[in-house]
Amino acid sequence: MRDIEHPIWCEPTRCSVGSDRVQLKGMHRSVVLTTQYDRHSGNEARVHLWSYDGIYVYMQLEFPGSLHDGLELTLEQGEEFGTALLDLSKLGGRRR
Incomplete structure (x- = not known):
């Protein structure tokens, strides 16, 4: 079995590449970045990177x-x- 090469952004605790020991299947995943886009409702947006092959x-x-x-x-x-x-955002913040 060959060594698995992970992208620099791949977070080991979220990565599933190599979890199938017979084949190098799975998905590289980054950390999840979360931002609150509406402080009144508490609504959040989450974004992360992913790749099957890097x-x-x-x-x-x-x-x-x-x-x-x-x-x-x-x-x-x-x-x-x-x-x-x-x-x-910049345009909306401008005043006439």
Whole structure:
């Protein structure tokens, strides 16, 4: 059996790669980052990275307790989404 190579962001306590000792199946997972996006309701958003092979990496964005399933984004899509949120936040904070 070959050694398992984990991405630098892979959190050992959340990783399931190699849990099947016959084959190197499973999923690399990062830590979960949580942010409260509505302090009045306490609603949170959670995001983490995941990958089956360590090459194609995705972001999973979840909204626990909401009616939405969440979003699965490539790293590029996540970066674009984050930039758009920052741009809108800056625009919304401007005064005429």
